Amino acid sequence: MNDTLRIRDMTPDDCRRVSEIRINGWRTAYRGLIPQSYLDALDVDADTARRRARLAQGDGVVNLVADRDGEVVGWAAHGPYRDGEALTEDAELYAIYVSPQVLGAGAGRALLAESTRRCTAAGHERMLLWVLRENTRARRFYERAGFHADGTEETFEADGAAVPEVRYAADLPLPG
Template sequence: MVRVREMDAADIEAVSTIRVRGWQAAYTGVVPRTYLDAMTVEGDARQREQWFSRAGRTSRDLVALGDRGPVGWICFGPCRSEVPGPGPVGEVHALYVSPDLTGRGIGRVLLDEAHARMRSQGFEVSALWVLRDNHPAQCFYGRAGYLADGAAQDDVYDGITLTELRYQRVL
């Protein structure tokens, strides 16, 4: 299987590859093709290097390691928006697995570890956002105990507005 550890700077290129290839696989038919085709590992890695070295960053990053190195990545931390809930709310900001390895439990291992770490940081609820038309992700998070809470927000990708739905679960 895989083991999970904190991401470090040496993982940036692998994580950018996982993220870009993950977007291009998961969002085909959902996000405009022009947007997906314009994504590059190099551009993502440059942004990730800046973000990863930012002082005062409150989010955490974990990687799942397989026999070929990082094969999955999750980013989580304090919720970036107000969410009604019984206590402090954390947020899963991103979760991606190498497209050729989806469906093998790697995402669930990462999510479970993030949940454990959020609980240890005092969070009582986890929230996340999923594109309305990303049904596989909605099913994945539903199996992990997340439910849509009725909140929605719009994002624009190459002039096309796509709606994201917020999901929550008690930790």
């Protein structure tokens, strides 16, 4: 094994592995931050079906995977920033998840770098993202990459609990 990491576009064949990574990521990163009942109810089969359908319909989302020696170890998705139902000129990182077994090994940084590179190439001047307020590991990751909390906060509901999120922003291209 030569441990080569490659960032590439997601294919339909990647959808199940991406769903596994996403759900395992939620269950690992959000334990204690989101009700356990919500995390326990996440379903890989249902998530895979939704992911395949969205990929097939071409919804404008760019889905990338981190592939290490033929195994998908991470996933990121980006596209236009969603402000309610309206899209803006800004880009948004919708999601980035890495298999818990490879956290800290560079897949997340590589996915973020490719997403920001593609958003810059598409003419976006700024990228926004949402992160759970209490997810200090993720917040540190984004801050090291050049993002900063911009003062905007929202909550979403998960099994009756309000879960606060903080918006982060960065001008593109990112430094470094």
